[in-house]
Amino acid sequence: xxxxxxxxAHDDLRRRxxxxxxxxxxxxxxxxxxxxRWAEPQRRYHTTDHLLAVLDRVDELADHADDADAxxxxxxxxxxxxxxxxxxxxxxxxxxxxxxxxxxxxxxxxTAEVARLVRLTVTHDPADGDRNGEVLCDADLxxxxxAPDAYAAYAAAVREEYGFVPDDAFREGRAAVLxxxxxxPCLFRTPHGARAWEDRARQNLTTExxxxxTAGM
Numbered sequence: 001x002x003x004x005x006x007x008x009a010h011d012d013l014r015r016r017x018x019x020x021x022x023x024x025x026x027x028x029x030x031x032x033x034x035x036x037r038w039a040e041p042q043r044r045y046h047t048t049d050h051l052l053a054v055l056d057r058v059d060e061l062a063d064h065a066d067d068a069d070a071x072x073x074x075x076x077x078x079x080x081x082x083x084x085x086x087x088x089x090x091x092x093x094x095x096x097x098x099x100x101x102x103x104x105x106x107x108x109x110x111t112a113e114v115a116r117l118v119r120l121t122v123t124h125d126p127a128d129g130d131r132n133g134e135v136l137c138d139a140d141l142x143x144x145x146x147a148p149d150a151y152a153a154y155a156a157a158v159r160e161e162y163g164f165v166p167d168d169a170f171r172e173g174r175a176a177v178l179x180x181x182x183x184x185p186c187l188f189r190t191p192h193g194a195r196a197w198e199d200r201a202r203q204n205l206t207t208e209x210x211x212x213x214t215a216g217m
Contacts, residue, residue, distance in 0.1 A: 004032065005039045007048050016055060020072045024104040037080045045157035046079045050143075054078070057139035064190045065135040070110050073101065074117035074136050084161045094118040126189060134189035138197070141187060144204055145197035151204040171212045178209040 004010065017031040038048045054075045062068040074097075081092040094115040101111040117136050120126060124141055126133030143154050162170055181187060187201050188194045 004035055007035075007039070009048065009052050010035060013048070013052065013055075016072075017076065020069055020076065021101075021104045021106065024106075027104065030100055030104060034076055034080055037082075040082070042084060042161070043082060044160035045154060046082045046161070050079070051076065053143065054139045057142045058135060061135045061138060061190050061192060064131055064192070066131045067110070067113065068135070070113045071117065071132050071135050071139075073097070073106070073110070073114045074132075075139065077114060078118045078121050078136070078140065085164065090119055090122045125184070134193075138188045138190045138193035141201070142193070142197055144181070144187065144201035146200075146204070148204070148207075151208075155208055168216065171216045175209055175212045175216075178205050178212070181205055182209070 013035060014028065014031045017034070018027045021027050021030070035048065038046075038051050055072060058065075058068065058071050058075050062071075065071050077093050077097040077100075079089065079093060080096055081089050083089060097114050097118055098111060101114060102108070106114075113132065117132060120130075120133050120137065121140055124137040126137055144151070146154060158174070159170065165173070182202065182205050186194060186198060188197050
């Protein structure tokens with residue numbers, strides 16, 4: 001395995017991973033594999049920083065989850081496989097979890113729940129009462145409620161990941177994603193997410209959509 005690019009949070013992330021898998025044998029090896037995936041060169045937004053941010057938001061929302069540890073594991077795996085030109089990333093990430101977690105002693109029920117949660121990030125649309133799904137989806141979408149400068153940096157990083165897409169096609173595709181998000185009755189399903197993030201996220205999405213529409217004129 002190639003050496004991991006230096007990141008100030010790697011030691012903390014390894015500790016958090018070890019806790020999530022309850023200090024299973026060979027946990028460090030699996031942590032290094034996952035961290036190497038999150039540091040792949042094609043990533044600009046779906047990076048180690050994104051993993052760290054999602055884990056932090058899961059911790060913030062943990063009291064809402066039925067199984068916060070399963071949600072934390074799902075956060076680790078939810079973009080572990082990421083190629084921006086593929087539509088199978090979530091499925092391949094879920095399958096990676098289904099292979100890796102039993103080797104770490106995670107029981108079948110929790111492994112299945114982690115894989116289900118990873119697949120849920122295709123739509124970010126958990127069913128009513130799916131408290132684990134609500135926490136993971138809210139944590140993953142929390143970037144939408146960032147301060148304007150941070151949101152602009154997020155949007156720019158997404159564009160970089162899709163640098164192989166011509167400008168017109170990117171604007172059309174990105175605008176469709178934004179309209180789909182804005183058309184959802186609510187972006188955030190946890191009480192905290194709905195209270196703290198919903199309004200700002202909609203403001204950010206609306207601003208980005210207007211900028212895309214203006215640029216396309």
